[in-house]
Amino acid sequence: MLESLRMDGKRVIVTGAGRGLGRQMALHLADAGADIVCAARTESQIAAVAAEIEAKSRRALVIPTDVSDSSQVNAMVQQTIDEWGGFEVMIANAASSGPASMKHVTEISDEDWRETVDINFSSVFYSARAAVRHFLTAEKPGNIITVSSGTSLRGSGLQFFVDGAAKAGVINLSQSLATQLARDRIRVNCIVPGFILQKTLEAQEETEVARNQGSRIPIRRVGEAWELGPLAVYLASDASAYMTGEAFIIDGGGLAGGLAPTGWDVQSGIGGVSS
16 A cells, blocks of 8 residues: 555656645655656746755756746646656646735736636646646556645635636536546546645734634644645555546535635624635
8 A cells, every 4th residue: 555655756747836835745746756847937946846856866857937828838848758758747736816816806807817817727727738748648647636726616705706716617627637538547636725824934913814714624723735745645646546537625624614715704794804
């Protein structure tokens, strides 16, 4: 069983690998034996993560990429093939709240909408499409892991209105790709995080916000970025060989317990509460 979780010799692309969830998934996959392509817009961040991976005696490739640009995604995949001969796993993780956050629907411009949807949804399609083109001619089975959000499963307020809509698309896209590509030995699964700390908290105000969020979750705390690492290893490894088209929620029981990241105070019924 433990052997099936090993990633020795596997090559994995992780978008948004420079920080937060992407960084932690990349490091855990390296711990399991994988070589990692670190892709993100900020080169200094992915270079730092690559150094951590190499310190674990694994290979790391740094490719600065804006995943909202399909030509850059295609170039990232091609560079991976040119330098490493290919890859077995694509983790489409990169995302951003975008310019539409905290705006009323009437205030969201066409440009706000397109930019937010492109980074949170179109980027996943671009990454999956580029990966599939390679997987269809590769000797080994292919594996795509997408990352959505708890905001995709409930209606959302001002904070995550467009983000949530885009992330809902990620889940359906993942399921549709899984059914279409299963005969080609390509698996597609989706990770759906809830409230997850993206960094070490330093300011007292940040700590209080996190404590408040955690108090409304059944497990009584918010998640930490490293906790997505083991799930990513499971989905990327042969241990999950019979898993495809699934959405794996990791949120401390938030959705099961009725909590939704909607910006809505369930106690008083007053909207606009920060979540």
